[in-house]
Amino acid sequence: MKIKGVVSAGKEARVYWGKGGDGKDLAIKIFLTSSAEFRKSIWKYIQGDPRFENIKNVSTHKLMSIWAKKEYSNLKKMYNADISVPRPICVYRNVLVMEFLGEEGVRAPLLKEVYRFQHPDEEKSRRYFSTLIKNVYKMYWYAGLVHGDLSEYNVMIFRETPYIIDVSQAVRIEHPNAHQFLRRDLSNLIRFFSEEIGIDLPSVEEIYRVIISNEMGKIEEL
Ligand SMILES: Nc1ncnc2c1ncn2[C@@H]1O[C@H](COP(=O)(O)OP(=O)(O)OP(=O)(O)O)[C@@H](O)[C@H]1O
Ligand SMILES: [Mg+2]
Incomplete structure (x- = not known):
């Protein structure tokens, strides 16, 4: 595996573009530091999750490894x-390796960015939105998870398809805050597509009900 370039240098994690032994493009996410602020912010995701008990006393390095493993x-x-x-x-430790979304080292645009450079029409925007809601539905019912930080900044548009990224903080649906996170995720997506893109959409509560009532048929109608 070879590191070829930096894709994103955030506060808590850095993402690199690399190549595997087979020449395939890779995204390499390295979890770096954990400020007191970060520790505080991840506490609510970890609390109540039996997979991560006794987290209070672990070292920063260990915490970053746990976080990478959790995202994986x-x-x-x-x-x-x-x-x-x-x-x-x-x-491996604090390093997560995944498929690279982009071409020749140039990452795909975030949902937020795609409207700056291209101008997806209403039909395409509706398709993005309904694909994302279907993914949220599948995440809940088939993966048993709620993303918890879903917004136009954690979705990439790759080959015309919305991909959900940055899933380290996702929680199981049994987590005490799971439903609050689910409502917030839906509200972020609805706000973006209605206020910024200008498409008419049902309310957060309506979509939330359809998802938790396990009616995939109704999702298709949204
Ligand atoms: N698989 C991938 N392929 C290509 N680029 C990616 C991939 N995953 C993440 N990125 C890029 O790296 C950025 C940061 O990744 P991510 O959102 O997972 O980390 P983060 O912890 O939120 O970091 P930040 O604080 O910088 O947002 C993304 O906004 C995206 O531009
Ligand atoms: Mg992110």
Whole structure:
């Protein structure tokens, strides 16, 4: 595996473009630091999750490894549930390797960015929205997870398909805050597509009901 360039240098994680032994493009996400602020912010995702007990006393490095492993395991569950996420490849310590979304080292645009450079028409926008809602539905019913930080900044448009990224904080549906996170995820998507893109959409509550009542048929109608 070779690292070829930097894709994104965020505060808590850095994403690189690399190539595997077979010449395939890879995205390599390295979890770096955990500020006190970050520790506080992830606490609500970890609390109540039996997979991550006793997290208070672990070192920063260990916490980053746990976080990378958590993103990998969430990605795997989502990928296996036929949700559009980058294919997970492997995880080692604080490094997560996954499929690269983009061409020749140039990453695909975020949902937020795609409207700046291209001008998807209403039909395409509706298709993006309904694909995302179907993915949220599958995430809930087939992967047993709620993303928890879904917005136009954590969706990439790759080959005309919306891909959901940044799933380290996703929680199981039994988590005490899962339904609050689900409502917030839906509200972010609805706000973006209605207020910024200008398409007419049902309310958060309506879509939330359709999802949790397990009626895939109604999802198709949205
Ligand atoms: N599989 C991928 N292929 C290509 N680019 C990716 C991939 N995953 C992430 N990226 C790019 O890296 C950025 C950061 O990734 P991600 O959202 O997972 O991390 P983050 O912790 O939110 O970092 P930040 O704080 O910088 O947003 C994304 O906005 C996207 O531009
Ligand atoms: Mg992100």
